[in-house]
Amino acid sequence: MATQHSRAAARLMISPSVLLLLGWMLIPLGMTIYFSLLRYNLLMPGNNPYVGWENYKYFLTDPAFTAAIVNTLLLVGGVLLITVVGGVLLGLLLDQPMWGQGIVRILVIAPFFVMPTVSALVWKNMFMNPVNGLFAYLAQFLGLEPFDFLAQAPLMSIIGIVSWQWLPFATLILLTAMQSLDREQLEAAEMDGAGPFSRFFYIVVPHLARAVTVVVLIQTIFLLSVFAEILVTTNGGPGNASTNLTYLVYAESLLRFDVGTGSAGGVVAIVLANIVAIFLMRMIGKNLEA
Amino acid sequence: MARRVSTQRMALNTAVAWVIGLLIFFPILWTILTSFKTEAQAIADPPIFLGFNWTFENYIEVQERSNYFRHFVNSVVISVGSTLLGLVIAVPAAWAMAFVPGKRTKDVLMWMLSTKMLPPVGVLVPIYLMFRTLGLLDTKLGLVIVLTLINLPIIIWMLYTYFREIPGEILEAARMDGATLRGEVVHVLLPMAVPGMASTVLLNIILAWNEAFWTLNLTAAKAAPLTAFIASYSSPEGLFYAKLSAASTMAIAPILIMGWFSQKQLVRGLTFGAVK
Structure with missing residues (x-):
């Protein structure tokens, strides 16, 4: 039904979005790549000479970079493990018949709507504080030594906080996927004598595979960029113990004002994110055809 | 979906689910309760759960000492502003792609999505320097622009998946009945599109309200929304x-309440329609 005329109109309607996104992507990206090849520090004004790969060499050989990569992988991997396993279990639980299902659902998804700075500060002060935190009281009550979470296990503590924020997302999506499962198929399997475990592994798990992939990929995109939680709890410390790649680039650029090195780090972060993005795009692209 | 289960099974499910649900919700509950205590009661040993004298003093003091309301207004302006601006730009695009799909529509959609994959820290330096040059640092306008751009792909995608569900035949039927183009849009399409647009707006206000990378890096005292204020x-x-x-x-509080209303759209919006 699309005439020549309506095609032209459609193109006109799409172009503002395309131009804006194109500008948003290409201009800063081009500038980041350009800055990454210069010796450019905001504290040292003057001409910014071209230095080739020097910033990359400096950034990639900095021990902080290795630490940041390891921390980023641990943070992403740890949160994914907790939220996916927890999400499947919670999804299964919430999919059961019970009284007050709607209310429990509301309670479970609530953390997702708490802004990152609030959840980080609430956990940091009111739960993990070694003197006044609830965990310290709990330890005392059980006759244990209070544990200074953010000083002694900073990365683990941040993984805990971020998992609390993302568990609702995983649960909600996995629950949605479970509810689209054909009940008759399960009942048929039950009648054929399949036990609860074989029903779970042969019917529920294959059905969930796609939703789990979506959860993993989307969370990875967001988790690679965890920032606020680190900023307000540990500032990346002690030392580099809880510095991830995002925080390291922020520190280079806006705390040490080293635009060149910060930009090189930014390019590294973009390359890493793209590897994940390619997989995610394939998944979503497939769905578009269906 | 009436599955027969015994009352015992039902009671067990209920008990386990409520305990876990309350545990997950507990940090929020504890924060709300603590906000009504005095500072001494807040760190009392042993902790007081409910038996304290409820006071509104903290709320008054937060407002008086730090001008909370100003940051609240900043949050509202930035999240609502960026969402509405995004909607204005996105509606025509999503509309055109849903109703006049071309050969490259799918590629355009995928490309738009790919801009969302760009890690913010990858463009932090140029945006920061550009904002400094243009005098947009610590302004609401600057944040509205950035948040509009980062959420535009999600808005277009959500609208696209909703618009695509509107059957094209209805338009043809209206046309046969002699509806003008304007009548078609106002009386037929708009009423069918409004629920989808409302969900899109809701989800994007939530996302913008809680955004904590750009808001922290691009604002100081003046334009700081609640994320940065906290x-x-x-x-x-x-x-x-x-x-x-x-x-x-x-x-x-405001976003928690909005969020509960948008549970279903959340799944759809954040998975770009991959899970419905």
């Missing part, structure tokens, strides 16, 4: 638990 409590002032709790409760 971060200022990470200084020793954070040790005033009751006030921290009051500020936190006010910051999350």
Whole structure:
């Protein structure tokens, strides 16, 4: 039904979005790549000479970079493990018949709507504080030594906080996927004598595979960029113990004002994110055809 | 979906689910309760759960000492502003792609999505320097622009998946009945598109309200929305638990309520239609 005329109109309607996104992507990206090849520090004004790969060499050989990569992988991997396993279990639980299902659902998804700075500060002060935190009281009550979470296990503590924020997302999506499962198929399997475990592994798990992939990929995109939680709890410390790649680039650029090195780090972060993005795009692209 | 289960099984499910649900919700509940305590009661040993004298003092003091309301307004302006601006740009695009799909529509959609994959830290330096040059640092306008751009792909995608569900035959039927183009849009399409647009708006306000990378890096005292305002409590002032709790409760309450209404759209919006 699309005439020549309506095609032209459609193109006109799409172009503002395309131009804006194109500008948003290409201009800063081009500038980041350009800055990454210069010796450019905001504290040292003057001409910014071209230095080739020097910033990359400096950034990639900095021990902080290795630490940041390891921390980023641990943070992403740890949160994914907790939220996916927890999400499947919670999804299964919430999919059961019970009284007050709607209310429990509301309670479970609530953390997702708490802004990152609030959840980080609430956990940091009111739960993990070694003197006044609830965990310290709990330890005392059980006759244990209070544990200074953010000083002694900073990365683990941040993984805990971020998992609390993302568990609702995983649960909600996995629950949605479970509810689209054909009940008759399960009942048929039950009648054929399949036990609860074989029903779970042969019917529920294959059905969930796609939703789990979506959860993993989307969370990875967001988790690679965890920032606020680190900023307000540990500032990346002690030392580099809880510095991830995002925080390291922020520190280079806006705390040490080293635009060149910060930009090189930014390019590294973009390359890493793209590897994940390619997989995610394939998944979503497939769905578009269906 | 009436599955027959025994009452015992039902009771067990209910008990386990409620305990876990309350545990997950507990940090929020504890924050809300603490916001009504005095500072001394907030750090009392042993902790007081409910048996304290409820007070609104913290709320008043947070407002008086730090002008909470100003940051609240900043949050509203930035999240609502960026969402509405995004909607204005996105509606024509999503509309055209849903109703006049071309050969490259799918590629355009995928490409738009790919811009969302760009890690913010990858463009932090140029945006920061550009904002500094243009005088947009610590302004609401600057944040509205950035948040519009980062959420535009999600808005277009959500609208696209909703618009695509509107059957094209209805348009043809209206046309046969002699409807003008304007009548077609106003009387047929708009009423069918409004629910989808409302969900899109809701989800994007939530996302923009909680955005905590650009808001923290591009604002200082003046244009700081609640995300950045709360971060200022990470200084020793954070040790005033009751006030921290009051500020936190006010910051999350509106979005918590909106969020509960948008559960279903959340799945669809955040998975770009991959899970419905």
